[in-house]
Amino acid sequence: MNDENRPLRERIESEEAAFLHRSEDEAARDPFGGVDFAALEHSIYRPRTAFSGLLSVVVTLMTLGALVPLFAVLIMLIWRGGRKLSTALFTELPPAPLEQGGGFGNAILGTLIMVGLATLITVPIGVLTGVFLAQAPGGNKLASAVRFSAKVLTGFPSILAGVFAYGAIVLATGGYSAIAGGIALSILMLPTIILTSESAIAMVPAKMKEASIGLGATGTQTAWMVLLPTAMPGILTGVMLAVARAAGETAPLLFTALFSNYWLSSGGRLNLMQPTASLAVLIYNFSGMPFKNQVELAWAAALVLVVLVLITNLIGQSFSRQQVQQ
Amino acid sequence: MATVPGTTRIDGPDKVQAWPADQIWHPPSSTQKWVDFFFRRLCIGFAALTVFLIILLVVEIGAKAVPAFREHGISFLYGRTWDPNREIYGILPEIWGTLYTSLLALLFGSLFGVAAAVFLSEGYMSEGIFKILKMFGVQFHPFWGKLPERLELLLKNLIELLAAVPSVVYGLWGLFVVIPLIRPAANWIHSQFGSFPLFSTDLSGPGILPAVFVLSIMILPTITAISRDALISVPPKLRMAAYGLGATRWETILGVLLPTASRGIFGGVVLAFGRALGETMALAMLVGNANRLTLSLFSPANTLAALLANSFPEAGAREIPVLMYAALVLLAITLVVNMFGALVLERAASKAEAK
Numbered sequence A: 001m002n003d004e005n006r007p008l009r010e011r012i013e014s015e016e017a018a019f020l021h022r023s024e025d026e027a028a029r030d031p032f033g034g035v036d037f038a039a040l041e042h043s044i045y046r047p048r049t050a051f052s053g054l055l056s057v058v059v060t061l062m063t064l065g066a067l068v069p070l071f072a073v074l075i076m077l078i079w080r081g082g083r084k085l086s087t088a089l090f091t092e093l094p095p096a097p098l099e100q101g102g103g104f105g106n107a108i109l110g111t112l113i114m115v116g117l118a119t120l121i122t123v124p125i126g127v128l129t130g131v132f133l134a135q136a137p138g139g140n141k142l143a144s145a146v147r148f149s150a151k152v153l154t155g156f157p158s159i160l161a162g163v164f165a166y167g168a169i170v171l172a173t174g175g176y177s178a179i180a181g182g183i184a185l186s187i188l189m190l191p192t193i194i195l196t197s198e199s200a201i202a203m204v205p206a207k208m209k210e211a212s213i214g215l216g217a218t219g220t221q222t223a224w225m226v227l228l229p230t231a232m233p234g235i236l237t238g239v240m241l242a243v244a245r246a247a248g249e250t251a252p253l254l255f256t257a258l259f260s261n262y263w264l265s266s267g268g269r270l271n272l273m274q275p276t277a278s279l280a281v282l283i284y285n286f287s288g289m290p291f292k293n294q295v296e297l298a299w300a301a302a303l304v305l306v307v308l309v310l311i312t313n314l315i316g317q318s319f320s321r322q323q324v325q326q
Numbered sequence B: 001m002a003t004v005p006g007t008t009r010i011d012g013p014d015k016v017q018a019w020p021a022d023q024i025w026h027p028p029s030s031t032q033k034w035v036d037f038f039f040r041r042l043c044i045g046f047a048a049l050t051v052f053l054i055i056l057l058v059v060e061i062g063a064k065a066v067p068a069f070r071e072h073g074i075s076f077l078y079g080r081t082w083d084p085n086r087e088i089y090g091i092l093p094e095i096w097g098t099l100y101t102s103l104l105a106l107l108f109g110s111l112f113g114v115a116a117a118v119f120l121s122e123g124y125m126s127e128g129i130f131k132i133l134k135m136f137g138v139q140f141h142p143f144w145g146k147l148p149e150r151l152e153l154l155l156k157n158l159i160e161l162l163a164a165v166p167s168v169v170y171g172l173w174g175l176f177v178v179i180p181l182i183r184p185a186a187n188w189i190h191s192q193f194g195s196f197p198l199f200s201t202d203l204s205g206p207g208i209l210p211a212v213f214v215l216s217i218m219i220l221p222t223i224t225a226i227s228r229d230a231l232i233s234v235p236p237k238l239r240m241a242a243y244g245l246g247a248t249r250w251e252t253i254l255g256v257l258l259p260t261a262s263r264g265i266f267g268g269v270v271l272a273f274g275r276a277l278g279e280t281m282a283l284a285m286l287v288g289n290a291n292r293l294t295l296s297l298f299s300p301a302n303t304l305a306a307l308l309a310n311s312f313p314e315a316g317a318r319e320i321p322v323l324m325y326a327a328l329v330l331l332a333i334t335l336v337v338n339m340f341g342a343l344v345l346e347r348a349a350s351k352a353e354a355k
Helices: A002-020 A024-029 A047-082 A105-135 A141-154 A158-173 A178-202 A206-214 A219-248 A279-287 A292-325 B013-018 B030-072 B092-122 B124-136 B144-164 B167-193 B208-232 B236-244 B249-278 B281-286 B304-314 B320-354
Strands: none
Touching (some): A047 A292, A047 B092, A047 B124, A047 B144, A047 B167, A047 B249, A105 A178, A105 A219, A105 A279, A105 A292, A105 B030, A141 A178, A141 B030, A158 A178, A158 B030, A158 B249, A158 B304, A158 B320, A178 B030, A219 A279, A219 B030, A219 B144, A219 B167, A279 A292, A279 B167, A279 B281, A292 B167, B092 B144, B092 B208, B092 B249, B092 B320, B124 B144, B144 B208, B167 B281, B208 B249, B208 B281, B236 B249, B249 B304, B249 B320, B304 B320
């Protein structure tokens, strides 16, 4: 490395010496003699700066290019799904092949029920695990194992959650059901809720926790009366993000909840132990059908699903803004 | 809390010993201690449940795959036929398809994802808007002055929204918009450069290219988010030192910022690879479900996740263990990739802290 630089360094040193050992007259006449100012000037025609500017333009174009699909998808959804939008979509059942009209009321209900079920399962487990992680001392082995598992679970393929729920619940209970779908979704929601809860609770100022303990509160009282209320916006953000993700998941539902053309009831009562429709599976099934009406319904369902997911996301983000303002 | 009357002042040691019943502070009662004891155990139990869940997932899928493993053994991994009628199963084409589509998507996704991360972390957007505002002389105006920051945040959120769109919607879009759009171009390339193995078939509908296109869009936000975090956490003094030595902006980015953040970026890329391997719906809809071992970008193929999605719902009792075996292979690949990614990111974080 040194050998490579030597000629250049020698050159610089000799120029420097010449500059420093000028006669005083010379220095007085021209204080910056020998300095090539033109070479120091910033110019976009110089290869170095031109290269830099060019890459800046390329990166700008690539970033904008990355956003094109988002807008393309949204525009297509509004254009193709928006035409079909009517109240009948939300109240009627999916049509049979070659039948006109119809809707996907049962699929919306099915999605809400299964996501609700998954939320009921994961929120207590996830938030309390978050409390444990945030409170655990630095070198706690269980805590680092849990954290690592949660991180690995975030990248867990959603189809495998379905395979697991199929093996553990569908085969055990003898049929496709909303319960199996809800459990499959909860596996995907759990890591998000754990990790966001932990970071939200860890962000609660230590002095609040210490004050609570100083007043004689137990760890439990501190958690319920100080940590959780203060960290609530952050926790809710995590829950909303997890809900939004679960609402759009298709793969885990394909062979746990399956699909159904009927309402989720038997004999007038709500029955969670039967095949259940969901928006995501409806889009998948109908997009592959050769019937125009079904394909249009798939687009309308995609619009409804994306609106639901985006609203949930926006609510989550508004919570996180509250957290920042505190 | 509301029952505490007024404020309680502690004036001296004698008052402290008095401890009136309504004092705001007091040691926990025995019931409270018991509640605390059980609550702590509950938290630990739930936390352990998460670790247990991963073990359970592996054991459950593994146990269900045992019959198929006994019957088909290792040859399952390199067999090329999938024929439930003759009970011949092999998943080499699916393994190849999974890796091929994911790696291609990773190539495009990380190129665009890291570019977007640089764009966001360098503040190009706010810089450009600030210059425009300066032209109008309103760069410090209470409303307009906040605009650069706000638009920067909006852009970041928009890129994150790419990840919020459900994959089945991308699949629908790919099926009815992307495929018809790229088909003429793909077929022209095939007719011109057909001898090149990448273009050796024509695009007759679903195929690898549309699947890779959609897949790279889906993994881009992961790469961008993690790379942006890594770039932002590069100590500012390094950047300043590079500028001080006369480096241009891109000499700084390529020579200092990206190498320093490379560990974090690499971790993000590995995690995105894990996502791509396990992504199901977009591929099940776009890759064509053909049991083919091919290099051609325009040929239909299949992936492990797409195979599971398409075969599971109508599988017979004899086929289920075979599919569980395929699921186990997918599980093994993704777990290894994800654990590797999580470890790389953990190392990167601890190294950044050490600085």
